[in-house]
Amino acid sequence: MTFLAQVELIKPPEIEYSAIAPVLIVLGAACVSVLFEAFLPKHQRWAAQVVLTMLTFIGAGTALGLYAGAETTTAQGITTLSGAVAVDRPVIFLWVTLLLLGFGSILLIADRSVEPGGAFVADAAVRPGTVQDRAQATRTGMQTEVFPLTLFALAGMMVFVAANDLLTMFIALEVLSLPLYLMCGLARRRRLLSQEAAVKYFLLGAFASAFFLYGLALLYGYAGSVKLADIATATAGSDKSDTLLFAGFGLLVVGLLFKASVGPFHAWTPDVYQGAPTPITAFMAACTKVAAFGGILRVLTVAFERTNWEWRGVLWGVAVASMVIGAVLGLTQTDVKRMVAYSSVAHAGFLLIGSISLTEQGLSGTLFYLLAYGFTTIAVFGVISLVRNADGEATHLSQWAGLAKRSPVLAGVFTFLLLALAGIPLTSGFVGKFVVFAAAIQDGLAPLVVVALVASAVAAFFYLRVIVLMYFSEPAPDGPTVTVPGAFTTIAITVGAAVTLVLGVWPSFALDWAGAGGFIF
Amino acid sequence: MSWTLIALLLLPLVGSLVVAFLKGNDRTAKLVALGFSLVELALAVVAWVAYDPSSGARLQLTSSVDWIPTFGVHLSFGVDGIALVMIALIAFLMPVVIGGAWSDKLPEGRSASGFFSLLLAMQTGMVGVFAATDVFLFYVFFEAVLVPMYFLIGRFGGPNRQYAAMKFFLYSLLGGLIMLASVIGLYVTSADKLGQGTLDWATLVTVMKDAPTSTQIWLFLGFFIAFAIKAPLVPLHTWLPDAGAEAPVGAGVLLVGVLDKIGTFGFLRYCLPLFPAASKQLAPLVLVLAVVGIIYGSLLAVGQTDMKRFVAYTSIAHFGFIALGIFAFSSQAGAGSVLYMVNHGISTGMLFLVVGMVMSRGGSRLIQDYGGMAKLTPVLGGLFFVAGLSSLALPGTNSFVSEFLVLIGSYPNQPVFTIISTVGMVLAALYVLWVYQRVFQGPVRGTALLNVAAGPGTATDPERSGIKDLNRREIAVLAPLVALVLVLGFYPKPVLDVISPSIGATLSEVGVTDPVAQEGK
Amino acid sequence: MTPTYYLLLSALLFSLGAVGVLVRRNAIVVFMCVELMLNAVNLTLVTFSRMHGELDGQVMGFFVMVVAAAEVVVGLTIIMSIFRTRRSASVDDSNLLKY
Numbered sequence A: 001m002t003f004l005a006q007v008e009l010i011k012p013p014e015i016e017y018s019a020i021a022p023v024l025i026v027l028g029a030a031c032v033s034v035l036f037e038a039f040l041p042k043h044q045r046w047a048a049q050v051v052l053t054m055l056t057f058i059g060a061g062t063a064l065g066l067y068a069g070a071e072t073t074t075a076q077g078i079t080t081l082s083g084a085v086a087v088d089r090p091v092i093f094l095w096v097t098l099l100l101l102g103f104g105s106i107l108l109i110a111d112r113s114v115e116p117g118g119a120f121v122a123d124a125a126v127r128p129g130t131v132q133d134r135a136q137a138t139r140t141g142m143q144t145e146v147f148p149l150t151l152f153a154l155a156g157m158m159v160f161v162a163a164n165d166l167l168t169m170f171i172a173l174e175v176l177s178l179p180l181y182l183m184c185g186l187a188r189r190r191r192l193l194s195q196e197a198a199v200k201y202f203l204l205g206a207f208a209s210a211f212f213l214y215g216l217a218l219l220y221g222y223a224g225s226v227k228l229a230d231i232a233t234a235t236a237g238s239d240k241s242d243t244l245l246f247a248g249f250g251l252l253v254v255g256l257l258f259k260a261s262v263g264p265f266h267a268w269t270p271d272v273y274q275g276a277p278t279p280i281t282a283f284m285a286a287c288t289k290v291a292a293f294g295g296i297l298r299v300l301t302v303a304f305e306r307t308n309w310e311w312r313g314v315l316w317g318v319a320v321a322s323m324v325i326g327a328v329l330g331l332t333q334t335d336v337k338r339m340v341a342y343s344s345v346a347h348a349g350f351l352l353i354g355s356i357s358l359t360e361q362g363l364s365g366t367l368f369y370l371l372a373y374g375f376t377t378i379a380v381f382g383v384i385s386l387v388r389n390a391d392g393e394a395t396h397l398s399q400w401a402g403l404a405k406r407s408p409v410l411a412g413v414f415t416f417l418l419l420a421l422a423g424i425p426l427t428s429g430f431v432g433k434f435v436v437f438a439a440a441i442q443d444g445l446a447p448l449v450v451v452a453l454v455a456s457a458v459a460a461f462f463y464l465r466v467i468v469l470m471y472f473s474e475p476a477p478d479g480p481t482v483t484v485p486g487a488f489t490t491i492a493i494t495v496g497a498a499v500t501l502v503l504g505v506w507p508s509f510a511l512d513w514a515g516a517g518g519f520i521f
Numbered sequence B: 001m002s003w004t005l006i007a008l009l010l011l012p013l014v015g016s017l018v019v020a021f022l023k024g025n026d027r028t029a030k031l032v033a034l035g036f037s038l039v040e041l042a043l044a045v046v047a048w049v050a051y052d053p054s055s056g057a058r059l060q061l062t063s064s065v066d067w068i069p070t071f072g073v074h075l076s077f078g079v080d081g082i083a084l085v086m087i088a089l090i091a092f093l094m095p096v097v098i099g100g101a102w103s104d105k106l107p108e109g110r111s112a113s114g115f116f117s118l119l120l121a122m123q124t125g126m127v128g129v130f131a132a133t134d135v136f137l138f139y140v141f142f143e144a145v146l147v148p149m150y151f152l153i154g155r156f157g158g159p160n161r162q163y164a165a166m167k168f169f170l171y172s173l174l175g176g177l178i179m180l181a182s183v184i185g186l187y188v189t190s191a192d193k194l195g196q197g198t199l200d201w202a203t204l205v206t207v208m209k210d211a212p213t214s215t216q217i218w219l220f221l222g223f224f225i226a227f228a229i230k231a232p233l234v235p236l237h238t239w240l241p242d243a244g245a246e247a248p249v250g251a252g253v254l255l256v257g258v259l260d261k262i263g264t265f266g267f268l269r270y271c272l273p274l275f276p277a278a279s280k281q282l283a284p285l286v287l288v289l290a291v292v293g294i295i296y297g298s299l300l301a302v303g304q305t306d307m308k309r310f311v312a313y314t315s316i317a318h319f320g321f322i323a324l325g326i327f328a329f330s331s332q333a334g335a336g337s338v339l340y341m342v343n344h345g346i347s348t349g350m351l352f353l354v355v356g357m358v359m360s361r362g363g364s365r366l367i368q369d370y371g372g373m374a375k376l377t378p379v380l381g382g383l384f385f386v387a388g389l390s391s392l393a394l395p396g397t398n399s400f401v402s403e404f405l406v407l408i409g410s411y412p413n414q415p416v417f418t419i420i421s422t423v424g425m426v427l428a429a430l431y432v433l434w435v436y437q438r439v440f441q442g443p444v445r446g447t448a449l450l451n452v453a454a455g456p457g458t459a460t461d462p463e464r465s466g467i468k469d470l471n472r473r474e475i476a477v478l479a480p481l482v483a484l485v486l487v488l489g490f491y492p493k494p495v496l497d498v499i500s501p502s503i504g505a506t507l508s509e510v511g512v513t514d515p516v517a518q519e520g521k
Numbered sequence C: 001m002t003p004t005y006y007l008l009l010s011a012l013l014f015s016l017g018a019v020g021v022l023v024r025r026n027a028i029v030v031f032m033c034v035e036l037m038l039n040a041v042n043l044t045l046v047t048f049s050r051m052h053g054e055l056d057g058q059v060m061g062f063f064v065m066v067v068a069a070a071e072v073v074v075g076l077t078i079i080m081s082i083f084r085t086r087r088s089a090s091v092d093d094s095n096l097l098k099y
Helices: A003-009 A017-039 A042-070 A089-110 A131-138 A146-162 A166-184 A191-223 A228-236 A242-259 A268-275 A278-303 A305-331 A336-356 A360-384 A408-422 A428-442 A446-472 A487-505 A508-514 B004-020 B026-050 B081-100 B112-131 B135-144 B146-156 B161-194 B201-209 B213-230 B239-246 B249-259 B261-274 B276-303 B307-327 B331-362 B378-391 B398-410 B415-440 B447-452 B472-490 B493-510 B515-520 C003-023 C027-052 C056-086
Strands: A077-080 A085-088 A387-389 B060-068 B073-079
Touching (some): A146 A278, A166 A278, A191 A242, A191 C056, A228 A305, A268 A278, A278 A336, A278 A360, A336 A360, A336 A428, A446 B146, B004 B060, B004 B081, B026 B081, B026 B112, B073 B135, B081 B493, B146 B161, B161 B239, B201 B261, B249 B261, C027 C056
């Protein structure tokens, strides 16, 4: 047989282009965006990148809308690329969530009104602390590579939640992580802090990736395939090595939990949240969380549902640890961004509760929670980026004293967002908790829910502390000022807060949409 | 579909928004707030007339629309006799409170419009709590009402207001979150039983009737802890003295007069009908707490040196009586308890107001800073005495009727607890009269009074002391309260007629036979 | 020679790498330890591929190599930039961020 004849024997996989069009659009735009960086003169790049990114979101959103709207024959979804990618109801929900949250983050990233020139360094290659560095602090340019990096990361996230085999998942994990590592180090102010955050995130992230990968390898040894469906089939038989299965599962899950910043795998979270430029923190906190939990949900539900008696107890403990760590360590924080970071660790614990109640309600509840939490978080970081003094953002809590007097609107919005994080009714945070906990109790996880509620009460304390500072304390004379944001940041904060309210008051449509169907594999 | 309750609910909310926008124009803001509260009072009268106690319908003036169909949650309102009298009490107290706070000195930099706006916002929340007939909706109002109260204490309270506000919020939030677990538990139980879960109160009553006792006990405890914090029963009461002492007088009246009644109302509306078996089993526990509360609250009231804390501790004793009446399971005691809730609102509200008037003259909260004040301010002294007598339940005042009903109704079922609790009556006479004696009787003394005096030797002279007796506004504020004290003391029938059928219905939902009625047969 | 020995060897290499990440101070060395872990995974994949008698594992090995290469690019960039700032690649010197 000739070589060419052999080639013809390999049949290319069927590709359902309409289904994966949103991902292709984002990836394609990311590549074009790189070309912009290469060929456009420096002063044109920002405008060109912003236009391109906006068009990308519109295009991807339209493609997704067309596909989801026209879906008649494959109502519950399909798998494509020879089963490597699934486009089912949860994936469509997660893609929409990711695109919306990504759009919100891009608005924050593109903003140049809050900090002249934007939150990103004008020239990352200049050494911090040198004469050139002081000169560039006043320059209005920015390292516009953040736009292609964001798009790549976003595309990685979209593939990650849709990946139906572990290898695709691993590649997607790296595609989403590598740009994030870089973006963390690009802050315009406090560059040392920012670079340090990048190093920490990178080293710990690579470490976690290695765990994920070794888990993948062991599961490959166990099942002879890395397809989630094949692993699920393999767990039905009893002739395989349980050691491989559980060692593989454990390592795999550690990698995933790390990305989702679930305690005790959260060590990077506060540092990176604090050091990274605030728009990037918003992007990480909202979108990475969505992607990571999308992946966790799929892996647990599709591949390991049958063995859940063996591993559930462990994740039970992890969820408790995460909630306790987040709530208790959050109490001791003096920096707003670190405080939100610990709050996100606690929220990750709540999300994990929803993820391990392997029911339809658990799935839809977790999806809803992700949507709600993402919008609140983006608005929170949008607000944080506005409180500034001469050195940049004033993130120390003491600097927030008496903010309500300086800027009642901002303080009001922030209070509302904090109440949402605390889970007070009429905010999306409350509905999210309600649906997740309802699913958990229905699935027999009542003790876990009680722990979660106590943790929420403890966490409420540090949210309240900020409210107390803003409203009940007198402002310091040399305190920070509140920048009047430009259109981009204003839109991001307004939309974030509005969605938080709407999902709190009228959650039905989102709940129905999140509960539209399960995973296809 | 009845619009009365919806109007009652929305009117103060609209008022709150209008008043909030009248910043910088305090006089108009006050007038508008007073206007809204008077219209609300008129509406409450309409509702009172529209309610027909003899019709036999459990809930009247009902209205309902779907809210979150996924969870069987409705926006449904309705009242029974118990809720109606509570709503009437709020509507009555609101103009009084606004009048009482008319010329309060607010902390520096706070505007009156903010204060009155928050008061009206709280009214909406409280009406909502009493009018909601969907457990989810009840929970929403239960938590939402915390927010305005938190700001009232934290922004407008005494020197230690931050601590008090935080303590108040955290206690209530913790209780609320524990209750949330039970709310979810109710939903899950109903979903198991009916297929589709619901949170409609009337449906849940039928569903829970034959739920296993162990389930009932767990869910009962969730609700009970939340209500015991609100009411407050003894081990969970420590927030009240702080909050009551630091709250501005107007907010204190609402806090102790109405907001805390949510707890006792919750016992009657949620704990008893939803968990009949658990209520019967755990009644001894509650009764112990109630009696301990009576004795403990009374003893501490005797020892107080701070007038506002004194009022708070007398309330703890009174809440013990109310809880005793509720969990004695007889129609007389139940009706007595509800009447007690109304009377306590009136008499403690009045006591709070006169204490506020004393404080506004002397500028101190400490009892030892006053003495012989009746010589300078005879009218204030007289009204303080009336409020005190009403609080100690002297025959002829309103509280006597209710206390008598509670004791005589509880005796057949719970003779031991009833006899112990009568000690509280004796102590009540002691603490009220002793405070009155120290503040108002004897020669003029005490630093607060002497410091205000114009010069040496002038303090004892009513004309020159600088301490003025009540002005017309203050008399106008207290007059309706005095009138009610006397009217309800001699002719409580109209109120009892509204209450009794609902108490009967509640008892039949619990499934107890009334010992007093049996004797009658 | 049974393939199991290769599995044990790769597990050993992976553990060595993991311990190295935890105890070494120099960022470059820490990073190289991560690379060691990735290569241990490659060995595992290839061994399992042999045991299952198919090529999937070897193909996955290629993917891992590509990803590892990309990671090197990004990682060295980041480590370089902080090294130029601090003249040190010790992770202990990065101490601006802590509890």
